[in-house]
Amino acid sequence: MTKPNVTPLLHRNDPQRAPLAGNVKVTREDWLNVALDVLISDGVDQVKVLNIAERMSVSRSSFYWYFKSRQDLLDALLAHWEETNTAILIRHTEAPTKTISEAVLYFFRCFIDPGLFNTRLDFAVRDWARRSGKVRRILDRSDAARTAAIEEMFARHGYDREEAHIRARILYYMQIGYNIADLNETLEERTALAAPYVIGFTGQRATEEEIREHTEYSRQLRSKTHTGSKT
Template sequence: MPPKPILHRDDPTAEPLTGNVKVTRADWLNVAMDVLISHGVEQVKVLALAERMGVSRSSFYWYFKSRQDLLDALLQTWEQTNTAAMVAQTEAPAAAITGAVLNVFHCIANPDLFNTALDFAVRDWARRSGKVRSLLDRSDARRVKALSDMFSRYGYPELEAKTRAKVLYYMQLGYDMAEPNESHKERLQMTPHYLRVFTGKEPLPEELEEFAVYTERYWDV
């Protein structure tokens, strides 16, 4: 679970706000996202958010036309972070397919690239909204296509590339949902075996070492 959002006014590194402004648009979005993740979309209510931040409800309308406008902004943020980040990682340079998959694994390690809790919250939201379900379906399709294209670039036939992409993507979703209690050491021990399953190739030692160094910043060591 990501940490509670820090409001702009409580961030010692932030530039001071001018005039009578107490919170920013980003504050509204971050607090709304925290509520979405913790309690579901039904609890993302303007008055409750205002009370949580200690501001008047009217200040909400400086930034958003309506609650629906806020909800649309949350979905846009989700797409611009999770989906865009995963697609970008599939396109990152790598000498071999094993390194390319490890680039995608950066999304698993780094919550700034991919917010897993937010992804699950949107999936739960999609069960209640046809509009969100359609958006989620398009996003899933975009992610799987990006992964398929990644495998294709390393010489896998079209159907095999698509199959490996789906195995990698949907296995990872289920793995994250299960939230296994694993140490950094245990995860790294399993990583080369996962790579063999996902790619059919032997990972390079330097790829594994680079990934180990990267994950130390995010996983409990």
């Protein structure tokens, strides 16, 4: 199974980079990237054209080359969230796997690899949904699509529909709540619990090879993170 090809957005307000200055042409992706940063760090109320322009040190006039209005930008943020977080999670439930334990371990990757599922963005959208009925409906639709995909994953591996439905809800909402809890736990510690978690979620025991593959994936993530922190 290969890792989905996800093109990361470029964060033009990255504090590690020199700020934009002078007559710099910013793109639609620049506006969207910084808006995402603001949404995640400060909440939807601060996603304002002037705020974003100031972060990029550019005139806000270029905003209207790419977006009709602030609402247009907010709609784009929600679309981006659905096209990344929701779509990536669903794709991970659809991967060809021989056993349900392999399927669940592959699904776990979404929640341990920040390059796949943006947990902080998911939190930001959930907070936004508390203030907007429209966003609440979109979030409910997304949660339903995610749990339906997980249910189908269990059903493909022989679980009857009622059990597949309940196990899907347990697996999904536990993973969301796990991240919200923000436990003081290293990736290595979380990975070490993968085998008993699989038993709890599926009633099946993962093979040594499946656990070894999952552990190696986690090790590569830790190595990549450690290397990135030095650059």
